[in-house]
Amino acid sequence: MTRTAPSRPRADTAPVRRGRVPYVPLLIVFAAAVAVTATAGIAAGSVPLPFGEVWAILLHRLHPSLAEPTWTAVRETIVIDVRLPRVLLCAVVGAGLSVCGMALQALVRNPLADPMLLGVSSGATVGAVVVVVFDVSLLGVFSLPLAAFSGAFAALVLVYLLARAGGRMTTVRLVLSGVATAEVLSAVASGLIITSGDPHKTDAALRWMLGGLAGTTWDLVGIPAAAVLFGTGVLLGVSRPLNLLLAGEEAAAALGLDVHRFRGALFALVALMIGTIVAVSGSIGFVGLMLPHAVRLLVGADHRRALPAVALLGAAFLIAADLAARSVIAPQEIPIGILTALTGGPFFLWLMRRRAAR
Amino acid sequence: MTPPDRPAALRAEGVGVTAGGRALVREVSLEVAPGEVVVLAGPNGAGKSTLLRVFYRALRATSGRVTLDGDDVWRMPGRRLARRLAAVPQEAPGEFELTVYEVAAMGRTPHKRAFEGDDAADRRVVMGALEDLDVAGLARAPFDRLSGGEKQRVLIARALAQRAGTMVLDEPTNHLDLRHQMDVLRLIRGLGVTAVVALHDLNLAAAFCDRICVMDAGRPVAIGRPAEVLTPALLAEVYRVDAEVTLHPRTGTPRVVVLPGEPERR
Incomplete structure (x- = not known):
């Protein structure tokens, strides 16, 4: 070989980007999936509605001239006040958990990070369980979400302080404090439930822990929706620095990022988002772990591309999961957390094996 | 195209x-003139990487300060420093699906505001840097599938894409084959940038740098032109090896040959 033979001829033999797909069409497909699952989610239920009527009712509500009312007032109430808030909340929760999962994975530079990792969901569980077990109802419908949020936030502060003890916050210490805090808080929640001695309370607490969006009203949608929209917007704005974290702390610092301050701020932002989500939905596992992976396989790790895609896919996924949760054994409901784990786990393993086989 | 910083x-x-x-x-004072290439040499644990990390702000010095044209590097925003000083650390990204292009394109980050996209000029800078390092053909390949030497060249390309006038490189050639070792150092030399390079290969250092700073136990023990610094006495003292230093007949640069056996006790 002569010295004029550089590695450039390897271009044709070089491994190309595995399985990446065109970005914009993919985004359109994901958006369409959100629209379709949302329509199906509103249409399905004890009173099934045709898709066309769902859209007519929604359009009419948007502007009366857009559709001629041919439906009964009851049907309109079902769509607008019962099913729409639930589907919207599903979208918010799904998108929020996915976006948070993706951000956390970059923040701790570990692809196995999950929103439940920070101990936030266990903290929320303790808050919720306290309300259920001790019948706290100071604040009406907001008692439980507020208690859950307070628990989540307390857990966050605890994890953050533990991880920072002795100066710098390292990734490993953050993960370890999160895991340890989660374990302790789960034990506290389980202890409270077991010793309550009331089967109804036990059942209610258990259902909350497994996640679910039954009985969603408009009151509960606003705060998480605002938090998720705000948080996702901020994360998109800092997606370049977020990319730098993937390159490692040293490189991120060399490229001009104040790593410790940035990570602290984003940690707080993500915890705030997760806190508001978990407060209304209970802990829904696997979404925040699995969907970021699936999206990264499809569009790569660049957050400028991956964050919008994962938000859409997360929304569509959770609307579909919720639809399944309330249809499979209707009129009974399966806790959605069970469904996401049952479908998510195998899908995740399949993806991993498929990737390894390439 | 953005001109490189001076x-x-x-x-x-x-x-x-x-x-x-x-x-x-400990108490390191070092002055590198604009456009000068200084090699940091010394045994493992001598403090070379630590000193370099202070230069590119991965580590805050306990005492003293580092200045760039008189400006304290810790007193300016990180992004502004990253536009003036680029670094090649030893650590490489992993675990995540980044392509070679995406890794190198990170070098453009300090030049970008939030929500600002990459334009054609950015892409030219990044592809140009990849071409300079002979890895343009791998642009679409996943970074974590590359060999150690290819990864190292991509990280150097990332620093080049920063278009900074000063570069700090931590053993940029330790995974490279002979030809690419030469290419990388010749490239850095040819850029005309101020450069501080940690390097173990003293012959390579002698061939390409203006001055060598030999560190031992956290402080510089000798600094000067390669021919002045690289002496058998210094090599025996710092590295505890028996070495012979001759001038290369064709290039006139010092050539270090390490002989087997213990150095003579003084």
């Missing part, structure tokens, strides 16, 4: 770093 004078003034009660770098 080479700056890099100064360490009494820099000391203590971690866990151990002094890793």
Whole structure:
């Protein structure tokens, strides 16, 4: 070989980007999936509605001239006040958990990070369980979400302080404090439930822990929706620095990022988002772990591309999961957390094996 | 295309770093003139990487300060420093699905505001840097599938894409084959940038740098032109090896040959 033979001829033999797909069409497909699952989610239920009527009712509500009312007032109430808030909340929760999962994975530079990792969901569980077990109802419908949020936030502060003890916050210490805090808080929640001695309370607490969006009203949608929209917007704005974290702390610092301050701020932002989500939905596992992976396989790790895609896919996924949760054994409901784990786990393993086989 | 930042004078003034009660770098004062290439040499644990990390702000010095054209590097926003000083650290990204292009394109980050996209000029800078490092053909390949030497060249390309006038490189050639070792150092030399390079290969250092700074136990023990610094006495003292230094007949640069056996006791 002569010295004029550089590695450039390897271009044709070089491994190309595995399985990446065109970005914009993919985004359109994901958006369409959100629209379709949302329509199906509103249409399905004890009173099934045709898709066309769902859209007519929604359009009419948007502007009366857009559709001629041919439906009964009851049907309109079902769509607008019962099913729409639930589907919207599903979208918010799904998108929020996915976006948070993706951000956390970059923040701790570990692809196995999950929103439940920070101990936030266990903290929320303790808050919720306290309300259920001790019948706290100071604040009406907001008692439980507020208690859950307070628990989540307390857990966050605890994890953050533990991880920072002795100066710098390292990734490993953050993960370890999160895991340890989660374990302790789960034990506290389980202890409270077991010793309550009331089967109804036990059942209610258990259902909350497994996640679910039954009985969603408009009151509960606003705060998480605002938090998720705000948080996702901020994360998109800092997606370049977020990319730098993937390159490692040293490189991120060399490229001009104040790593410790940035990570602290984003940690707080993500915890705030997760806190508001978990407060209304209970802990829904696997979404925040699995969907970021699936999206990264499809569009790569660049957050400028991956964050919008994962938000859409997360929304569509959770609307579909919720639809399944309330249809499979209707009129009974399966806790959605069970469904996401049952479908998510195998899908995740399949993806991993498929990737390894390439 | 953005012109590269002009080479700056890099100064360490009494820099000391203590971690866990151990002094890793003690009272280092070093002045690198604009456009000068200085090699940091010395045995493992001499404090070369620690000193370099202070230069690119991955580590805050316990005492002293580092200035770039007189500006304290810790007193300016990180992004502004990253536009003037680029670094090649030893650590490489992993675990995540990044392509070679995406890794190199990170070098453009300090030049970008939030929500600002990459334009054609950015892409030219990044592809140009990849071409300079002979890895343009791998642009779409996943970074974590590359060999150690290819990865290292991509990280150097990332630093080039920063278009900074000053570069700090931590053993940029330790995974490279002979030809690419030469290419990388010749490239850095040819850029006309101020550069501080940690390097173990003294012959390579002698061939390409203006001055060598030999460190031992956290402080510089000798600094000067390669021919002045690389002496059998110094090599015996610092590295505890028996070495022979001759001038190469064709290039006139010092050539170090390490002989087997212990150095003679003085």
